[in-house]
Amino acid sequence: MEQSAVTSLLLEAGSLMLIGMLFVFAFLGLLIIGVQLITKFCNAFEGDAVQPPTMSRLKAAQPGVDGNIVAAITAAVHTHRQANKK
Structure with missing residues (x-):
């Protein structure tokens, strides 16, 4: 590859990078x-x-x-979660 081709490819890559960065910004x-x-x-x-x-x-x-039933269910759920904690 000759020098001018590499230079033009680098300029094109730089311009595409700047355009992309400006778009994101x-x-x-x-x-x-x-x-x-x-x-x-x-x-x-x-x-x-x-x-x-x-x-x-x-x-x-x-x-x-009944409030006692709610308390029992709450305690059962809490015990289950504590036993199956990972």
């Missing part, structure tokens, strides 16, 4: 701007936060379940 910049805009939008239109269910809410939803 621009995409990541747009992604950051998009996430910030979504954050501002969500903060501007805050709704009621969904409360996770608590034991008192679960008991109110199912009045027929």
